[in-house]
Amino acid sequence: MFDFLEGYDLLGAFWVTVQLTFWSALGSLVWGTLLAAMRVGPVPLMRGFGTAYVTVVRNIPLTVIIVFTSLGLFQTLGISLGADRFTTINFRLAVLGLTAYTSAFVCEALRSGINTVPLGQVEAARAIGLSFPQILRIIVLPQAFRSVVGPLTNVLIALTKNTTVAAAIGVAEAALLMREMIENEAQLILISAIFAFGYICLTLPTGLLLGRLAKKVAVKR
Amino acid sequence: MPDPETPGPKAPDPGTPGPKVPGPKVYGRQASAPGDGDALVVLRGVDKHFGTLHVLRSIDLTIRRGEVVVVIGPSGSGKSTLCRAINRLETIDSGEIRIDGRPLPAEGRELARLRADVGMVFQSFNLFAHKTVLDNVTLGQIKVRKKDRKTAEERARSLLDRVGVAAQADKYPAQLSGGQQQRVAIARALAVDPKVMLFDEPTSALDPEMINEVLEVMRQLARDGMTMAVVTHEMGFARSAAHRVVFMADGRIVEETTPEEFFGNPRSARARDFLSKILHH
Ligand SMILES: Nc1ncnc2c1ncn2[C@@H]1O[C@H](COP(=O)(O)OP(=O)(O)OP(=O)(O)O)[C@@H](O)[C@H]1O
Numbered sequence: 061m062f063d064f065l066e067g068y069d070l071l072g073a074f075w076v077t078v079q080l081t082f083w084s085a086l087g088s089l090v091w092g093t094l095l096a097a098m099r100v101g102p103v104p105l106m107r108g109f110g111t112a113y114v115t116v117v118r119n120i121p122l123t124v125i126i127v128f129t130s131l132g133l134f135q136t137l138g139i140s141l142g143a144d145r146f147t148t149i150n151f152r153l154a155v156l157g158l159t160a161y162t163s164a165f166v167c168e169a170l171r172s173g174i175n176t177v178p179l180g181q182v183e184a185a186r187a188i189g190l191s192f193p194q195i196l197r198i199i200v201l202p203q204a205f206r207s208v209v210g211p212l213t214n215v216l217i218a219l220t221k222n223t224t225v226a227a228a229i230g231v232a233e234a235a236l237l238m239r240e241m242i243e244n245e246a247q248l249i250l251i252s253a254i255f256a257f258g259y260i261c262l263t264l265p266t267g268l269l270l271g272r273l274a275k276k277v278a279v280k281r
Numbered sequence: 282m283p284d285p286e287t288p289g290p291k292a293p294d295p296g297t298p299g300p301k302v303p304g305p306k307v308y309g310r311q312a313s314a315p316g317d318g319d320a321l322v323v324l325r326g327v328d329k330h331f332g333t334l335h336v337l338r339s340i341d342l343t344i345r346r347g348e349v350v351v352v353i354g355p356s357g358s359g360k361s362t363l364c365r366a367i368n369r370l371e372t373i374d375s376g377e378i379r380i381d382g383r384p385l386p387a388e389g390r391e392l393a394r395l396r397a398d399v400g401m402v403f404q405s406f407n408l409f410a411h412k413t414v415l416d417n418v419t420l421g422q423i424k425v426r427k428k429d430r431k432t433a434e435e436r437a438r439s440l441l442d443r444v445g446v447a448a449q450a451d452k453y454p455a456q457l458s459g460g461q462q463q464r465v466a467i468a469r470a471l472a473v474d475p476k477v478m479l480f481d482e483p484t485s486a487l488d489p490e491m492i493n494e495v496l497e498v499m500r501q502l503a504r505d506g507m508t509m510a511v512v513t514h515e516m517g518f519a520r521s522a523a524h525r526v527v528f529m530a531d532g533r534i535v536e537e538t539t540p541e542e543f544f545g546n547p548r549s550a551r552a553r554d555f556l557s558k559i560l561h562h
């Protein structure tokens with residue numbers, strides 16, 4: 061029944077999906093945190109930039125962003141992100157696009173977390189002489205992160221599924237392989253089911269694990 | 282909400298030129314604190330508005346080194362705003378505030394450094410919820426005063442011991458009673474070696490049986506010579522620990538005198554009225 065799988069590197073494709081997800085998650089966590097810091101910071105220019113970035117990026121379809129990284133950045137501007145093999149270039153461009161896109165959502169999740177930190181925490185930190193960056197880093201962000209593990213999990217799950225868009229620029233992740241198999245094989249429903257199961261295998265444990273983490277790190281007030 | 286207009290002459294609008302109308306008479310202005318320490322906190326002509334609400338009206342106040350000043354007054358009279366202005370959690374519209382001779386800087390690192398010299402204890406404790414009691418007390422020492430962790434921990438433990446919560450060092454704030462939390466907050470403020478401590482109604486959020494343990498720590502602090510400004514409704518504390526009582530109403534300092542004078546022989550009608558109300562309870 062599963063003979064048609066012969067000759068397809070299913071695990072390899074999902075491994076690319078995992079790698080795409082991992083690097084994009086890391087990138088968007090860092091960039092999203094910086095964006096959130098800009099948006100709550102005292103410098104008007106940075107606040108403006110953060111707000112504009114989130115507003116614009118959130119409203120562009122991910123496909124457009126991913127295609128732009130390939131057509132705009134690579135083919136037009138010649139930006140290859142330090143790689144010279146095509147597959148590596150496309151992989152990195154996809155990570156860049158996914159990071160640019162996902163960080164807007166990380167920023168917003170984090171900002172809602174920042175809003176749950178009582179003002180008194182900040183005032184007490186100011187009163188002992190901490191500077192703004194110190195207050196953000198030591199007092200506000202740690203508490204904000206703890207309160208948004210749930211929302212960030214949703215962002216991460218969405219990101220895992222969004223990596224399918226990287227197929228648009230030829231990254232050999234699971235969705236690209238699925239498309240290929242659907243073209244060549246007859247068992248359409250079975251193929252879809254196998255890939256659906258594969259994604260669930262990635263996202264379900266993530267959700268469960270992070271759900272437990274959320275309870276564990278929650279700040280008691 | 283109290284009526285923002287006070288009886289008596291109107292204070293000059295800040296910024297409008299014209300003849301200077303004298304403010305209301307401040308009774309007992311000459312009364313000096315015991316000891317002739319030098320001025321540590323000096324406010325000159327401080328004005329503050331919240332929108333159209335005039336919350337501080339040309340406040341002049343000097344707190345000398347080692348002096349304990351209790352600020353009392355009806356709700357909404359500007360006591361909290363005054364406290365918060367002294368370490369610039371609140372900006373002021375005009376006037377000047379000096380700490381140990383230096384004007385309060387407007388922004389940045391300079392301001393952060395000066396804030397460390399002014400300890401503050403809040404009504405709602407505001408302990409850092411995600412850090413242990415010990416970390417709450419070492420944080421400022423390490424990040425602001427640049428002490429190494431070991432030195433900071435030793436000092437933190439001795440301060441926690443001094444306020445009587447040494448046994449709670451490894452707990453989180455939410456695991457402590459209100460009285461314990463407030464004593465930790467006092468230790469946290471003391472840990473960065475402030476020159477002056479501000480208390481904004483430190484016992485108002487506490488259950489009655491916990492008020493005394495906090496007041497006792499404050500009394501001890503006063504006996505040790507700490508310079509303190511205390512906003513409180515605890516008249517017993519004002520009588521026993523204060524060198525001077527500042528009575529505020531409608532954004533002004535209406536009376537400023539010794540506790541004996543203030544409680545025994547209040548001069549202004551506002552103070553008499555206020556005292557008759559609170560001492561009845
Ligand atoms: N952030 C703010 N924005 C607008 N109005 C404010 C703000 N903070 C305080 N006020 C107003 O300023 C006035 C003085 O407030 P303040 O908190 O200094 O009074 P208080 O003497 O401490 O009163 P209480 O005894 O109730 O604590 C009040 O009328 C209050 O409503």
Ligand SMILES: [Mg+2]
Nearest residue numbers: 360361362482
């Ligand atoms: Mg108040």
